[in-house]
Amino acid sequence: MKGAWWQAAARTPDGGRRAQALARQTQLTKPLGALGRLEQLAVTLAGLQGRSQPAVERIWIAIFAADHGIAEEGISAYPQEVTGQMLANFAQGGAAISVLARHLGAELELLELGLVHEVGPLPGVRQLKIAAGTANFLRQPAMTSVQCAHALLAGREAVLRSLEKRADLFIGGDMGIGNTSSACALACLLLDQPVNRLVGAGTGMKGGGLQHKTRVIEAALKLHRPYIDSPLEALTRVGGLEIAALAGAYIAAAQEGIAALVDGYICSAAALCALRMNPGVAPWLFYSHRSAEPCHQALLDALDAEPLVALEMRLGEASGAAVAVPLLQSACRLHNEMATFQEAAVSVSLR
Template identity: 60%
Template sequence: MSQAWWLNPCKPIDHATREQAAERQQQLTKPAGSLGQLEALAVQLAGLQGRVKPSVESVWIAIFAGDHGVVAEGVSAFPQAVTGQMLANFVGGGAAISVLARQLLATLEVIDLGTIDPALNLPGVRHLHIGPGTANFVLGAAMTTEQGEQALQAGRDSVLRAVAHGAQLFIGGEMGIGNTTAASALACALLDCPVTHLAGPGTGLDVAGVSHKVQVIERAVALHASQRDDALQTLFNLGGFEIAALVGAYLACAQEGVAVLVDGFICSVAALLAVRLNPGCREWLLFGHRGAEPGHRHVLDALGAEPLLDLGLRLGEGSGAALAVPLLRLACDLHGQMATFAEAAVADRPA
């Protein structure tokens, strides 16, 4: 195996600045704690950015895409061709995340790690051609070690571009028909949780479809059970190229010192994998929303995560995280622009 960069130490939190930010919160013209989670967010971001008054104006959104061999088992309501078609929609500006990125004035990067059409060549998309999608993980490993490491590196490379761009916040999104099946299989292996608690309708399966999906995942998890204690090998056995890229991106963000806003179920599974590989990255992860996929709640619980929104979303693409960006910005604005009791000449509560 090549040098395991993903195990390098994560950047430490600036605890002194975090404490200063916490003290500032206590001095603002409001009852202590009255802005709840928004106060904690501002203080956390201050520690991550090393700034008493943090900011998340510069946002980088990276969409990672890849196809999945397990679709051959009939686990998706949509054909695999949709993955490539949605890549065109992303760069064409017609997808939900495209609209959100425009509204947020965020940079949107689209990365094709490997779809079933190796000749796909879309202007504005980074095509990496790691493989024609993953292999069917019911029959063997989803990807080789070399492919898995390439996908991890692709996530890291996106973060390095974000850092060079001056990004203050990183959002990863995903696209890949069949990827809720891969994410559910990974979550099942990592949490030792019954598949029935984790697998959901994905893009719109009916009850019979979900039942079949559960059976497929159970076969795959059983096939690879002997390696379930090895998080990296489990990723390569049951994951997707786009999930591996998300893992690499989250770890690189923690190493480079960029706050992450994690999207829905699939991205949260990638976050769980990142934390299993390198626990120091957990402090760099914020969570955008609680999605409708049944497995998302279990993964968030395992991460001790408190998501910002709960809107019944299940789109993916990074859309739920993008929707939470205005809340982060407002948390920073409230923290940085509200007057202190002394500045406003307002009487503070008695000591």
């Protein structure tokens, strides 16, 4: 789609602020490199935020929820009603991400993009209702081009709202029964890999269930591959509304100049799609954790990403990203608050 907003250039990180931060790291009262990746994180954030003292205090978490037509094929251990039920749980404060957001003092935004089973109005939930879930991509494209564009825009608008609140960091999360099948199919197309190398258990499919899931995705890719001529077309044909929204959010974050912390498997599939749609996104993304899903490592390799933690998590809903936030906060506080050799009157360099 020529001239679409997601093709506009991403911002360039502030090289001057990054250089200043790097110089400060050489003057702090520690051997150079002694804080490992925490030093790199602080320097990178300084360049992205364009300030000598980077900060991760105001955090915006947007959870995108949507259903998947591919669930009709029995590729999940849970029924689709769970998507709406979990969205209600988020709103009521009982989900993992609800707990973690409270702990971080983060703003938690909930967006319903399209459910099969109506849940009615929920306090604090933006109900966009782009579609009643995606179509079954074993039979037809998951989305129309218009639906995909609306989902991408939903992600962009979430980023713009975070900037209105002067957020330091944007985090996107997902909820949608069947979305590991969509993410796997999308990854297979973007990475040109066979399904049996990337498919995973998702909500717990094992044995014959996992074999069935593999066959379904293989058949779907056979249907769609002849028509795939761009990352956007791949997203439209086998993606999900929430995956498209995440991709749109990552692109918008880079365009608007706010760092984004990517969650696990689903979010990484969206991130790779975002980078393929707009390569300038790459410097603006941090990667929080390595999922237990087998496909995630392949996505991380393609993204040239080294996640902050590896805790064998596979919950989604931005929980892994939320767990990793204190590492970014520690990096900033150490960078900003440690004394320099001169300030501490340390005459012997530890370098």
